[in-house]
Structures are given as structure tokens and as C-alpha cells.
Amino acid sequence: MQSDHSTARPVGRGAKVRAAVHAATLAELVDKGYAALTIENVARRAGVHKTTVYRRWKDRESLLTDALAEHMALDIPVPDTGAIETDLRALARSLARAFTSPTGQAILAAMFTGAAQLPEIAAARRHVFDDRLARAEPVVTHAIERGELPRDTDPAELLKTLAAPIYLRLLITAEPVDETTADQAVRVTLAAARAGVLRPVRRDDEPAKAAR
Incomplete structure (x- = not known):
């Protein structure tokens, strides 16, 4: 049957x-x-x-990469509430909900356990998260334009700071992930951004390159 x-x-x-x-x-x-x-x-x-x-x-890896990127774009929509705090709260809560769902758990398992060390999966994982960052960066650039954040705030660094405590709980500590987790991530991220510490990261060799 x-x-x-x-x-x-x-x-x-x-x-x-x-x-x-x-x-x-x-x-x-x-x-x-x-x-x-x-x-x-x-x-x-x-x-x-x-x-x-x-x-x-061309193969299952390219199919999986495309499906994951599209799913994350739909399941974690980019908000535009007109204020950075509510934008980040909506983004963080969506992230928490998405990855605690059965589909989200399967995505994490595919990208971070089992076959995660295969080069094609590592490449897929990088593509999916690069795509996610690129889609969400306007949340930060619009906040800079509105004067809510310092002008030298790095959008990618801010978004990574927002996501880091959520992924830590999901992948490392296995602690509960809920709206409280998301809201705390927002508070920490905004405090860091407003203090001016989420600027572009300069690698050790960059000053030397600039001096040449």
C-alpha cells in the first residue's frame, strides 16, 4: 500500500x-x-x-540550501514597526518560535549535528545564515537613519549579538527558549549598540594593510 x-x-x-x-x-x-x-x-x-x-x-544539497533559505525568510519575516526596539523584539521572538518548532528542530539537526561536518552542509549552513543576515540588515540601517543607533553600528554584528543567546540555548545549553529569552537578547543587544561597542570588527592585520 x-x-x-x-x-x-x-x-x-x-x-x-x-x-x-x-x-x-x-x-x-x-x-x-x-x-x-x-x-x-x-x-x-x-x-x-x-x-x-x-x-x-543539481543535487540534494542545493535543493536543501534553497528550501532552508526560503523557509527562514518566510518563517522569520523582517519587521518594520518604525522603532528598533519593537523591530528587534519581533525578529528575536520569530527566531525563537521558528527554531523550537518541529521543522526548526529538524533544520538545526541537519545543519549542526550528524552530517553537519560535511563540506556541502557547512556551505549550505553559511549560505542560509548569510542570506538571513542580508535580509534583516535593513532593520538596523533604518534605525541608524532614524538616529536610534550610533552611525558606526555594524548591522551584521548587531544581528549576530541578537541571535547569539538564542542559539546558545538551542545548540549548547539546552535551556528553554521562549519570548523571555528573546526579549532579554533584545535588551542586551540594544545596550551594547547604544554604548557604541557593535562597530565593524577590525582584524589584527587590517591596520598594516591600510598602511601599505
Whole structure:
């Protein structure tokens, strides 16, 4: 007897196919983990032929990277409340909710445990988080433009400071992650930013390079 997802109906073309394949990829990741993730199973669950998937993604790593980046963009939307404190609170709370969900837990497992040391997974992880930072940086640049933060605030450093305590609990200490965690991360991040310590990081060899 075939499972429900193996007899899924055709889903059409273009954006609908992409959305269906992304959803199937994440569902396979949640159900079976990265090790058992295959293009064939994703295609079957999505209701498309495997050649349709291969036409858009060269392998499972590129498919997973694309699906994860899109999922994080949708599941952790970039807020625009008009104030940096409420923007960061919305961002941090979304991050906490996203990674404590079953899908979020499966994503973390795929990126940080098991196959996480494989070069292709390390590259996927870097791409996903670089994409996340790039999407969220306008939250900080708009706050600088409004005069809420020092002009030399580094958007990437601020966002990393915001996310760090959440990821610490998720990946290292296994402590609870909730809105209280998110709100505390916001308070610490804003205090650091307003004190002027979240400036661009200068590497030890940069002054020497500049002097040449």
C-alpha cells in the first residue's frame, strides 16, 4: 500500500512547483532526517517527476540550501514597526518560535549535528545564515537613519549579538527558549549598540594593510 504522499497529484509549473518541492524537502527532513533525504523521495512527496527537480536543483544539497533559505525568510519575516526596539523584539521572538518548532528542530539537526561536518552542509549552513543576515540588515540601517543607533553600528554584528543567546540555548545549553529569552537578547543587544561597542570588527592585520 502506498503512502499518501507517494500518490500526490501533479502540482503544475513554475512557482507552484518550487513551493511544493520546498515543502516536500522540509517534510522529508522532519520525517526522516538529512541522511535519508533523497531527490526521489522529495519528488514523490511533491507530486512531480524527479527530472523536474533536477532541472531546477543539481543535487540534494542545493535543493536543501534553497528550501532552508526560503523557509527562514518566510518563517522569520523582517519587521518594520518604525522603532528598533519593537523591530528587534519581533525578529528575536520569530527566531525563537521558528527554531523550537518541529521543522526548526529538524533544520538545526541537519545543519549542526550528524552530517553537519560535511563540506556541502557547512556551505549550505553559511549560505542560509548569510542570506538571513542580508535580509534583516535593513532593520538596523533604518534605525541608524532614524538616529536610534550610533552611525558606526555594524548591522551584521548587531544581528549576530541578537541571535547569539538564542542559539546558545538551542545548540549548547539546552535551556528553554521562549519570548523571555528573546526579549532579554533584545535588551542586551540594544545596550551594547547604544554604548557604541557593535562597530565593524577590525582584524589584527587590517591596520598594516591600510598602511601599505
